[in-house]
Amino acid sequence: MYKEVLRSMENVEIFPIISLIIFVLFFVGVAIWAMKVPKEYVDHMSSLPMDDDHELTNNRP
Template sequence: MYKEVLRSIENVEVFPVVSLVIFVLFFIGITIWTIRVPKDVIDHMSSLPMDDDNKLTDKQP
């Protein structure tokens, strides 16, 4: 059943190629960002899980 539906779509072979290109571009973008990000940003992000929640909610009585 699904084969017949896919056969009826014109140029269906383009969709896997487009999805692969989108994935590769995203992966390359994340890799470039990871390489270029400053070390102090990485240090700040790595310490976030250990930060005290009171810093974020100072307005509580």
């Protein structure tokens, strides 16, 4: 049934190409951001889980 629906659509072959382009652009964007992010920000974020100064604001009993 699904094959017949897809066969009846015109230009259905463009959808995989569009999804690949979106994925590649997102991956390249994240890679560029990761290379440009300041080292101080990365060090700060990596130390947050072990930092005792930052208490949870929503303490549950």
